[in-house]
Amino acid sequence: MKEVKLCIVGFGNIGRGLAAVLDEKQDLLRRRHGLKLTVVAVAEKDGSLVNERGVDLSRALKTQFSSCPEYSSMKTLDVIKSCNADMVVELTPGNMKNGEPGLSHILRSLECGMHVVTSNKAPLALKYREIMDCARKAGREVRFEATVGGAIPLINLYRGTLQANEVRNIYGILNGTTNFILSKMAEECVDFRIALKEAQELGLAESDYSYDVDGIDSAVKVVILANALMGRSVSLKDVRVVGIRDITYETVELARKHNSVIKLVGDVNELEVSPRIIPQNHPLNISGALNAVMLDTDVAGDITITGVGAGPRETSSSVLSDIIDLAIKV
Amino acid sequence: MIVQMQLDLKDVPGSLLRVLEPISSHGGNILSVMHSRGGGDRVLVHIVFKIGDLEMLDLVKNSLKQRNIRATRINIEGRKYYSKKSASFMLVGHVIDTDLRDTIDRINDVGLVSDIDVVMPNPKEKSSVLLEVEFDERKKKQLVDCMKRICDRKKFLLIRSLD
Numbered sequence: 001m002k003e004v005k006l007c008i009v010g011f012g013n014i015g016r017g018l019a020a021v022l023d024e025k026q027d028l029l030r031r032r033h034g035l036k037l038t039v040v041a042v043a044e045k046d047g048s049l050v051n052e053r054g055v056d057l058s059r060a061l062k063t064q065f066s067s068c069p070e071y072s073s074m075k076t077l078d079v080i081k082s083c084n085a086d087m088v089v090e091l092t093p094g095n096m097k098n099g100e101p102g103l104s105h106i107l108r109s110l111e112c113g114m115h116v117v118t119s120n121k122a123p124l125a126l127k128y129r130e131i132m133d134c135a136r137k138a139g140r141e142v143r144f145e146a147t148v149g150g151a152i153p154l155i156n157l158y159r160g161t162l163q164a165n166e167v168r169n170i171y172g173i174l175n176g177t178t179n180f181i182l183s184k185m186a187e188e189c190v191d192f193r194i195a196l197k198e199a200q201e202l203g204l205a206e207s208d209y210s211y212d213v214d215g216i217d218s219a220v221k222v223v224i225l226a227n228a229l230m231g232r233s234v235s236l237k238d239v240r241v242v243g244i245r246d247i248t249y250e251t252v253e254l255a256r257k258h259n260s261v262i263k264l265v266g267d268v269n270e271l272e273v274s275p276r277i278i279p280q281n282h283p284l285n286i287s288g289a290l291n292a293v294m295l296d297t298d299v300a301g302d303i304t305i306t307g308v309g310a311g312p313r314e315t316s317s318s319v320l321s322d323i324i325d326l327a328i329k330v
Numbered sequence: 331m332i333v334q335m336q337l338d339l340k341d342v343p344g345s346l347l348r349v350l351e352p353i354s355s356h357g358g359n360i361l362s363v364m365h366s367r368g369g370g371d372r373v374l375v376h377i378v379f380k381i382g383d384l385e386m387l388d389l390v391k392n393s394l395k396q397r398n399i400r401a402t403r404i405n406i407e408g409r410k411y412y413s414k415k416s417a418s419f420m421l422v423g424h425v426i427d428t429d430l431r432d433t434i435d436r437i438n439d440v441g442l443v444s445d446i447d448v449v450m451p452n453p454k455e456k457s458s459v460l461l462e463v464e465f466d467e468r469k470k471k472q473l474v475d476c477m478k479r480i481c482d483r484k485k486f487l488l489i490r491s492l493d
Contacts, residue, residue: 171492246487250449251422251458258418258447258460262489277418277491284492 002034004327007041007083007114009076009105010091011065014119014146015042017312018091018319019057025320035327041083043076045092045101050074050083076101080108086330087115089323094122096211096220096236103127110138115330117322119146119315125220125236128227141329143322144228148221149174149291151314152307156321158229158295165297167229171267172284172293174221176309177205177212178244178264180289182252182275186261187287191249204289204310214243215273218266225268234271242274261285332361333387333411334378336403341373352393353379356386400442400464415467416444417493418460419477423486425459426450434461436480440473441465 008015022037029035038054049055049070060068080088088109092102102120109116111134118124123131124144135142145155158167173179177199184195196213199205211217219239226232244264255262255277263284265276278285283304286292291309296302308314339345346365353360358379365375381387387406394401404412425433426448434443445462465473474490481488 242487246422246456247489248422248451248456248458250451251420251489254420254447254449254458254460260418260491262420265492275487275489277420277489282492 001030001036002327002330003036003038004087004330005038005040005083005085006323007043007080007085007088007109008039008091009043009080009088010093010120011042011044011060012091012093013312014091014315014319016061018089018316019061021313021316021320023057023061029324033324033328035324037323037327040085041079043074043079045076046073048072048074048076048079050079052084076105077108080105080114081112085114087117087323087326089319090116090118090120091319092120094120094125094220096122096125096216099123099126103131106131106142107134110134110140110142113138113140115140115326116142117319117326118142118144119319121147121217121220121224124228125223128224129233141326143326144224145322146315146318147224149293149305149307149318150176150309150311151317152291152293152305152309153318153321154225154293154305155228156325157303157305162295162297162300162303165299167295167297169267169269169296170225170229170293171265171269171296172304173263173286173291174218174266174273174293174309175212175215175264176289176291177209178215178218179286179291180204181213182244182247182262182264183287185247185249185252186256189249189253192245192247210243213245215241215264218264218273222266222268222271222273225266226271230268232271238271240270240272240274242272244275247275256280331381331383331406332378332408333358333381334376334405334408335401337375337377337399338402339373339375339399341367341371345373346375348397349375349377349394349399352390352397353377353381356389356393357382358386358390395442413467414464415470416462416464417470417473418462418491420489421459421461421481421486422489423456423481423484425457425484425486428484428486430459433480433484436476437461437463437473440469440476 042049051070090105099122103123181195219241226234259280260277266273284292292306294304358381361378367373402414441463444464447460450457
């Protein structure tokens with residue numbers, strides 16, 4: 001049995017989702033991969049849980065962070081430096097102004113000789129080259145499947161099964177909130193504000209919904225895909241972004257009259273996020289809060305993948321997949 | 331050079347003659363004409379003709395355009411020279427109040443607006459206008475740039491079809 005030590009940074013929705021799935025999948029990891037994943041530290045902004053023999057994740061999930069016996073007030077960067085893990089799993093929320101605190105967490109982890117798995121889009125969208133240069137110098141890897149498309153295995157599909165292909169373009173619905181709103185407008189004949197309100201009530205849209213509806217979230221993913229998979233060197237300011245808030249009920253109805261729908265599409269080749277007209281029978285015409293991505297490849301042709309683009313449990317599938325891949329290599 | 335031209339014409343008396351006249355008047359020597367009725371009111375026509383050079387062919391194309399006739403495909407010596415594509419563009423904003431005629435004229439400089447559908451909830455609110463535009467596939471970028479320029483200038487939301 002191979003033991004691999006993890007340090008989880010960020011114990012919000014995604015961090016707690018991962019902890020629950022890790023707990024649930026320990027048997028499967030032993031049977032299928034001969035792996036024992038031990039979480040030796042969990043770091044949050046107001047304190048940390050550190051235990052070399054393994055933090056009790058079930059207790060951490062059930063009780064207040066600060067009332068766990070392993071609790072200390074040690075700061076995250078110090079935890080990363082001293083925890084002696086093989087891998088850091090960086091799951092803090094992103095800050096699109098400077099990528100912090102995730103950027104510092106990732107760079108510190110690499111400098112300390114640890115691999116990194118992250119779901120944090122901001123550092124990758126803002127400082128992709130800097131992070132990859134740092135990883136190369138340290139001889140370590142950074143994996144980020146969960147940053148684009150939540151549970152959809154997009155980056156690993158490209159690097160694995162599609163490795164014989166030239167990918168000519170990647171485009172699709174990269175944000176579940178806007179897909180939910182536009183689907184609702186089309187299917188229930190309601191206007192933007194009513195559809196948005198319902199998305200908020202269901203927890204699909206934040207009270208500050210501009211990041212989703214103005215296309216920023218999709219644009220961030222376009223940048224990550226362009227840099228990571230298409231060999232580009234671009235940042236958020238290079239992407240032309242148009243959101244969906246000016247789409248009226250009449251616009252959606254007019255599209256339907258012509259057997260079409262409107263979806264917010266991120267197009268990696270064109271570095272553009274904008275609403276697009278799609279025929280009703282097109283593979284990207286998926287309803288609800290799902291994501292759908294098309295890869296235009298030279299050998300395999302068009303490939304469409306669809307799945308849940310957000311949610312703690314679903315995102316954990318991608319995070320854990322990266323962890324297992326790296327754990328096998330450690 | 332030998333030119334093969336494919337056209338989609340309305341099946342009414344005189345429409346074939348309106349195509350043949352510009353070819354002859356610009357020095358084209360017509361070698362064959364084939365047409366097939368595919369049902370409805372359209373007829374597909376293939377014309378093969380000999381013409382001096384590209385400039386003369388462009389004169390033929392321009393004359394046809396003035397007659398509102400568009401070739402759907404042109405091959406020169408068997409190689410594709412021109413292929414007509416069609417794209418949908420939706421404009422959301424005060425499209426009527428900002429001179430719709432001018433908008434269409436600007437688009438027609440690059441392509442040809444072949445169909446239009448307008449929804450106007452009331453005069454004070456934004457309207458939604460769907461335009462079908464035919465264009466030479468080599469001019470796709472030019473057309474998209476033209477649409478973006480119009481929409482930036484007239485403050486429309488542009489929604490274009492996915493290829």
